Amino acid sequence: MMEANELLEKSKQYMWLPFTQMSDYEKDPLIIKSGEGVTVTDIHGNTYLDGYSSLWLNVHGHRKKELDEAIQTQLQSIAHSTLLGAANIPSILLAEKLVKLAPKGLTRVFYSDSGATAVEIAVKMAYQYWQNKGVQKKTKFVTVSNGYHGDTVGTMSVGSIELYHKVYSSLLFDALVIPFPSVYRHPSGDENIVLDESLEVLRSLFEESHEEIAGMVLEPMIQGAGGMNTMPPGYLKGVEALCKEFDVLLIVDEVATGFGRTGKMFAVEHEAIQPDLMTVAKGLTGGYLPVAATFATEEIYHAFYGEYEEMKTFFHGHSYTGNQLGCAVALANLEIFEKEQLVQQAAEKSVVLKQLLEDVKQLPHVGDVRQCGLMCGVEIVKDPFTKESFQPESRVAYRATLKMRELGLLTRPLGDVIVLMPPLATTKEQLAEMVEILKKGIYLATEELAEMATTD
Numbered sequence: 001m002m003e004a005n006e007l008l009e010k011s012k013q014y015m016w017l018p019f020t021q022m023s024d025y026e027k028d029p030l031i032i033k034s035g036e037g038v039t040v041t042d043i044h045g046n047t048y049l050d051g052y053s054s055l056w057l058n059v060h061g062h063r064k065k066e067l068d069e070a071i072q073t074q075l076q077s078i079a080h081s082t083l084l085g086a087a088n089i090p091s092i093l094l095a096e097k098l099v100k101l102a103p104k105g106l107t108r109v110f111y112s113d114s115g116a117t118a119v120e121i122a123v124k125m126a127y128q129y130w131q132n133k134g135v136q137k138k139t140k141f142v143t144v145s146n147g148y149h150g151d152t153v154g155t156m157s158v159g160s161i162e163l164y165h166k167v168y169s170s171l172l173f174d175a176l177v178i179p180f181p182s183v184y185r186h187p188s189g190d191e192n193i194v195l196d197e198s199l200e201v202l203r204s205l206f207e208e209s210h211e212e213i214a215g216m217v218l219e220p221m222i223q224g225a226g227g228m229n230t231m232p233p234g235y236l237k238g239v240e241a242l243c244k245e246f247d248v249l250l251i252v253d254e255v256a257t258g259f260g261r262t263g264k265m266f267a268v269e270h271e272a273i274q275p276d277l278m279t280v281a282k283g284l285t286g287g288y289l290p291v292a293a294t295f296a297t298e299e300i301y302h303a304f305y306g307e308y309e310e311m312k313t314f315f316h317g318h319s320y321t322g323n324q325l326g327c328a329v330a331l332a333n334l335e336i337f338e339k340e341q342l343v344q345q346a347a348e349k350s351v352v353l354k355q356l357l358e359d360v361k362q363l364p365h366v367g368d369v370r371q372c373g374l375m376c377g378v379e380i381v382k383d384p385f386t387k388e389s390f391q392p393e394s395r396v397a398y399r400a401t402l403k404m405r406e407l408g409l410l411t412r413p414l415g416d417v418i419v420l421m422p423p424l425a426t427t428k429e430q431l432a433e434m435v436e437i438l439k440k441g442i443y444l445a446t447e448e449l450a451e452m453a454t455t456d
């Protein structure tokens with residue numbers, strides 16, 4: 001086995017990590033060697049609680065016996081064969097299972113291999129749906145500010161996080177962006193006012209331009225990468241009603257929220273909405289392998305169906321689409337959801353987590369604590385009364401996550417927001433441990449900044 005120091009050097013010499021300034025990595029490198037339950041262990045033998053579910057994927061903890069076995073069993077038949085023009089056994093069984101779990105109207109499953117590809121596919125399907133129906137003018141998309149749907153050019157176009165997307169602006173297609181209904185950042189701080197105002201903005205936009213709008217894309221109930229922003233109750237339902245009224249396809253991105261993360265199997269269930277297209281990835285395989293899916297209604301599917309010469313085919317696909325190993329582990333994952341009543345458990349644990357987070361709100365620099373099920377964000381501010389932020393250079397949330405790492409908890413910041421998104425299998429005791437470290441990390445980082453400010 002290679003020495004830890006040698007691995008460190010090689011990682012610095014050969015790798016380029018995603019969403020990572022490599023000079024940060026060089027200062028504070030981390031190399032994971034193994035995982036067990038809701039912990040991971042690095043090459044030095046330090047063990048950490050997986051407070052971000054290995055980037056919002058992990059469900060049952062690491063090395064779940066049934067999932068390991070599902071892959072081993074599938075390997076005895078075949079690892080992969082293409083889905084282009086052919087099906088395979090686990091992909092068929094998984095599609096059936098997914099359709100049974102999804103909102104009623106979603107009857108077709110189109111596979112891919114990441115959240116971004118699932119959304120890219122949904123956007124292309126919505127676009128081509130109208131073209132196939134001969135409604136050529138409907139080509140635009142509406143999105144919500146701070147939305148995040150992935151890093152391909154198409155998904156960046158329907159996303160709107162300035163930090164990630166600004167540099168590429170001339171490469172992206174224009175989307176119509178409406179403001180996110182943020183209660184925390186609204187001067188009234190009143191859910192009902194925010195709800196009414198936001199839906200009115202959308203209505204005006206639709207009234208003016210619906211003939212040119214193909215679809216609207218949004219993350220349901222809580223935006224993830226945009227800062228764990230929760231939407232007021234009724235917003236999703238209101239968006240659904242407006243999309244129906246103005247003949248705009250509703251594309252719901254459940255990549256982060258799907259598979260129990262919000263205390264429901266899918267976040268759309270919180271408001272019983274029926275999207276036209278829906279995307280899932282991350283938790284679909286329990287955090288094991290890259291499989292994603294885009295759900296479509298029968299109406300959309302049929303707009304693509306016909307003789308080849310009619311040129312309605314959806315010409316899109318990825319090499320690893322419908323990978324057998326991935327689909328087999330996804331099936332095993334969904335079986336555990338049923339067997340262990342995991343969604344119900346996640347809903348119960350989210351109540352415990354809510355109570356634990358009450359303490360976090362008391363910290364001097366915590367502006368807002370947002371939560372939907374087991375998805376939480378803690379926004380750090382310089383002054384909770386004025387909501388003034390720390391200087392961006394101080395990287396307060398990043399500092400706090402480094403402190404947390406020292407204390408045995410892994411997570412990542414999103415700007416000034418710290419994410420806590422534990423695997424669904426996390427016990428109540430482990431949740432308490434995570435929150436304790438979260439509190440200490442925030443306290444230590446903000447104290448350090450305060451001290452630095454007084455010595456300047």
Ligand SMILES: Cc1ncc(COP(=O)(O)O)c(C=O)c1O
Pocket residue numbers: 114115116117119148149150151219224225253254255256257281282
């Ligand atoms: C809501 C949402 N959509 C899409 C994506 C992109 O998924 P992936 O990183 O698998 O491409 C993410 C990733 O965080 C996400 O949170």
